[in-house]
Structures are given as C-alpha cells and as structure tokens.
Amino acid sequence: MTRVPLRPLARVLDARAQGRNPLYIERENLRLRHEQMRDAARRRAEWRLLVLAAFFFMGFALIAARMGVMAMTPPEEPARYQPEQIAAYRADIVDRNGRLMATNLLTNALYAEMRHMVDGRRAARALAHIFPDIDGDRLAARLTDPNRRFVWLRARLSPEQEQAVHEIGEPGLLFGRREMRLYPNGRLAAHVLGGAAYGQQGVTAAEIIGTAGIEHRLDSRLRDATRGDGPLQLSLDLSVQAVAAEVLEGGIRMLNARAGSAIIMDAYSGEIVTMVSLPDFDPNNRPPPPTEGDPTDSPIFNHALQGVYELGSVMKAFPIAQALELGLVQPDTMVDTRTPMRVARFAINDFRSLGPQASVTDVFIRSSNVGSARLAQMIGPERQREFLDRFGFLDTVPIELTESTRARPMFPDRWREISSITIAYGHGLSTSPVHLASAYAALVNGGRKVTPTLLRTPDAAPGERLISERTSAMMRRMMRETVTRGTASMAEVEGFAVGGKTGTADKPNPRGGYYRDRVIASFAGAFPIHEPRYVIVVTLDEPSETSGSEVRRTAGWTVVPVTAEIVRRTAPLLGLRPSSPAEIERALAMR
Amino acid sequence: MRGLLYLLSALGVIGLAVWAYDQNHKTQQSMAEVRELHREITALREAISVQRAEWAFLSRPERLQELAKMNFMRLRLIPLSGNQFGRIDEIVYPLPPERDDAPSAAETEEEPL
DSSP: OOOOOSSOHHHHHHHHHHTOOHHHHHHHHHHHHHHHHHHHHHHHHHHHHHHHHHHHHHHHHHHHHHHHHHHHSOOOOSSOOOOGGGGGOOOOEEOTTOOEEEEEEEEEEEEEEGGGOSOHHHHHHHHHHHSTTSOHHHHHHHHTOTTOOEEEEEEEEOHHHHHHHHHHOOTTEEEEEEEEEEOTTTTTTHHHHOEEEEEEEOSSOEEEEEEEHHHHHTHHHHHOGGGTTOOEEBSOOHHHHHHHHHHHHHHHHHTTOSEEEEEEEETTTOBEEEEEEESOOOGGGOOOOOSSSOGGGSTTOOTTTTOOEEOGGGGGHHHHHHHHHTTSOOTTOEEEOOSSEEETTEEEOOSSOOOSEEEHHHHHHTTOHHHHHHHHHHHOHHHHHHHHHHTTTTSOOOOSSGGGGGOOOBOOSSOOHHHHHHHHTTOSOEEOHHHHHHHHHHHHTTSBOOOOBSBOOTTOOOOOBOSOHHHHHHHHHHHHHHHHHSTTGGGOBTTBOOEEEEEEEEEEOTTSSEEEEEEEEEEEEEESTTSOOEEEEEEEESOOBOSSSSOBOSGGGTHHHHHHHHHHHHHHHTTOOOOOHHHHHHHHHHO | OHHHHHHHHHHHHHHHHHHHHHHHHHHHHHHHHHHHHHHHHHHHHHHHHHHHHHHHHHTOHHHHHHHHHHTHHHHOOOOOOGGGOOOGGGSOOOOOOOTTHHHHHHHHHHTTO
C-alpha cells in the first residue's frame, strides 16, 4: 500500500493560489487514511470471528456426535474386570466323560523379605519346626545375612502350613499367590498327563509349564487363554483306565514281570481309551529323569509308547494279511512248514513243529515262524516294506505325547530277503505297542487306516483303505480261531468274543545276541471280534509263570490271561453287551 | 419479562447440574458394585475350582474301589461283569388282562357314545 502524503505540495500551492485554507486538504487526506485503516481492522475482526465461530461449531458438533453415538449404542459395562490370574491360565484336562484329570489350585508360595524381618533367627527356628526338611541353622544364616534382601523359602504351602507360618507372626515372611497343577487321580494315567513345573517365577504369580506327556506336547493349547474356559478333553476313560491298571498290576505281580503296558483303542476312530504303563509315578510329584542305568527301569518310561521292541509273533498277522490281500493264498491254502527252514546261513525253527504242511489259518493260529517266512518269500521284500510302511510301522506315531518323537521304530536300512523273512515273524523290526494297536485296528475294522489319538474326536473320518473288507473279515476269523483253538486259548471271555494274536519275543541283550530267559510277551487283538469295537494290546516285560513244574514264559501262559481279565472287567464298562456263542459264530461266518 | 426468562434459565441450569451430579454419583456407585460383584465372582470361581478338585480327588477310582471293598458287607458291590446283563425275555411283565374281560371292556367304553 503506497502511503498518500497528507499535504501534497501541488494541491497546497494550488489552494493557496486560490486563497483556500490548505489545512482542509490535510484533514481530508487524514480522514481518508483513517477510513482505510478502519476497513482493514474490520476485515480482520470479521475473519477472526469467523474462525472462532468455526471452532465453536466444530466443538459443539463433536460433543453432539459423541452424545448421539452414546445414545445410540446399547449400554454396557465399562472395562470388564480381569482377574490377575489370567497370566497363569492353564486349561483343565478332563477324560471323555468330563471327569477331571488335571486342574489348577490356588496356593501360596512363601518368601522372606529382609527389610521387614524382625528376628530372622527366631523365624528360621520356627520354620524348621514347621518344615522338617528345612535346616534351621543354615536358614538362620541366610535370613540374618546382611547382604541378602530376598529369600525364596517354599514353592507351595498347604493351608495348614500357611496357618502355621501366619502364627509365627514374623512380618518379614510373606506369601505370594501361586497356582499349582493338581492331578486329583494320582498315579492314574500318569504317563499320558506327564507333569508340570513352574517356569518363570515372580512374587505375585508364576507360570506353569508342562514338562512331559500331553502337558508338554499341547502346552501352548493349554495356556491359550483365548480358548476360554474350555477344558482339554481326552479320549481316555478314567474308569476303564483304572480297571486296566489294576488288572495289569496284579498280572505283573503274579508273573514277576518287570513292567507292562496295556492299550485299548477305538478300532474306528483311533481314540485311545486306555493307555497304561507300569510301573508308574505320581505326576503331582514327577520323579526326575534317570541319569544312569537302564532308562527303561525308570517309572517315567512309558512302555506303551517308548517300549520299542521286536514284538515277535504278533507281527505275523501282517505277512498273512498281505498274502491274502494279494490273492497269493487263501486261508485254507497249504504252506510248507518243514523245520528247520534254511535261508542263506540261517536256520528258522518253530517253537513247536506243525508237520510238513499246514494251512495259512494254522500258520497264524499256531504261530509258525516257518510258515510266515514262506509267505514273506512269496511277497518279496519290496512289497512287504511298502505294506508295513502304509500301516505306519516305519514312522513315529502321531500321538499327542512328547515322548512319541523319541519312540522311533527300528528297522534295517537295506530291506534284504533275509530281513524280510525275519520281519515276517517279528524280528528285525522294532515297534511300540501303540504302533501295533493302530495297525491291528486297520486289520480288524474293515481295512481302514487309523490314526491313534489321545484327544476326543468322536467324528473322525475313516482313513485310507489298507486292505479289503474281505481280507479284514478273514483276519477276524483267524484271530478268533487263535483264541478258540490256538495259542491264546486262555483269552476266552464269556460273552465278549476276543480275537487276536500272541507274541513271545526274546529280548535283545545289549551285549549282543538275545537272552535265553528274558522275553517280551504280548497280545494284540480286538473285542468283540465279530463286530470289532476296541483293539487291545497288552505287553509284559520279562514275565515268568511259575505255578507249574517248569517256568513258562510264552505269551499264552502269561499275557493272555491278563488280557482276558482286562476284557472281562472293561467290556461292560465300555458299554458292550455280551453276545451268545451262536450270535458270535453267525456274525463271523457271514463275512 | 426478560428477568423472568433469566430466572427460569438459571433455575434450569441449577436443576440440570443437580441431576448430572446425581447421575454421576449413581454411576460411580454402580461401578463400585460391579467391581465388588466381580471380586465375588472370582472368589466363587476359585472356590468352585477347589470344590471340583476336591470332588475329583474324593471320587478318584482308586479310593472308590477301596471304599467299595471296605463296605462290602453293607453294599455288596462287585465289579461289573458280562453275566450281570439280563436278556429282555427275562423281564417279568405284568400279566395281560384276562381274555373274557377284554371285549366287554371295549363295549363299556363304547356305551357313552
């Protein structure tokens, strides 16, 4: 803006010349200038008012909008109250009927804080009185040590101990909230549950982590608080598990066995209803893993899953099923069973010779090594390996336990003819009872592959076909005949038809060769065999039956009676109805 | 007129202030109540979980078996087995009504019609 002079010389001179007062000119210019200034100020004020109004408008609009939103949304509680224990959340574990197997319990940990401590010596003396395993003098030294500020005393307290500590009246002894994992059933299903321990510890909370079994394998699932209150439901049935454990324990004691295992599995869904391994332990107080000696001696060793052994004759079911499936033989085809059979530099013998010839059925039910070896020769190593692989014998079992990854089957790298022959009667291929159970499930259930699981899966889809319905029916009939007139005659249970196969395998000596007097006796089968619902596998480690004049170790005298007793006791619990012999005969003959 | 308007609006403002204060107070009270209820719920939940654990501990199969054994004289409980199952033809049904009655009963029923 150019500044207009108040007294422009030209106009002043002009005015003087005309005799007018030049002051008027100055006044007029001054007025014009003031008017200009006023206009500018007014414009600025107007603009400011507008901005201010806009601000106010936006503020009110915001409040109005917020009020509108509040009025429109349904009313709800502000910020749900979250209990502190969420950090230590861990889901319960229940069995298939919803009975509690693992839960959390609130308890307190005990610690000492020195700055509140009045008389450390007295406190140590009193604590040693409450907890017999605390050394009073050592604790007194720690509690009066001026360099210490904090001492952990106990990870968990019982209510009585807590009260006793309260009664000491020492302000320096403090309690920290803890959740502890509780297994109310004690030793029952200990190997499945595994155990839990504290991870990171704080004063107010500590995390619980699974250390073994399903607690370790499904740790993240159990700790996932977003799953809500839903417990983890297992396929186990507590009652059946308890009965099976009781019977097996009695069997182990009577037969002087070192260990034993029992598995009952749903033949169609692969749900494991019972998995017992003895000796067992209390998961509330899991023993530490052994650092020396034979790991299989430790109670934490799960014989049902980690007990990878050459299982002997129970494996004969597979070459026979394969030979039937391939159409190489029929159940009544005669097989050469002359002993000894010589292959390369090996001689294969039968426990009891069947004579020069026997039918395939007799090879199975009387358990002929030679007969199975002949069938393996007909099948050939390549096909045999592929067949066993499809049954899952060459892989770890996909079961929800940490230990399953360590239970790797053992088999020869090069599957030569001689390996294929020995594998046909159960030597040279080491597997676990769980492997065997799922493979037998496929044999009896009409030929569908079964994936073993410990989780409740009521609507498991049937797996791929491994053998035909017809072969499966023939296998069922042979398994039944093993019980009615073969090696497992003691497995007869009135009302519940058991069928299966026995196996007695010499245990390998770690120093080479096999023990003469130590065996693994096993029975694998199904019940009721005419319409299979459950597969059962029982093994006993080093049993000996000494009631007769000579010590008997064969499966027929050891593990078979134990299996029969387990079936007799558990079948009614599993909801099975006894069938009459005629009914069983009819159902087996029909297929 | 204008004075009355001022007076009324001042009274209105005072009234609204009292109402807002009251609402605020009530809200805080119910929030405290909700907190208290949540605390109670948590405590009850904990108590329930203790009870559940206790129940599971007391009804563990091992203990029940021992109790059944100890009280055998009174309860006479033995393990479940297959021969405890009955067949349907073993059940005694109530005897059917006598033959002669049947038609007459039908007749008496028809009579009121």
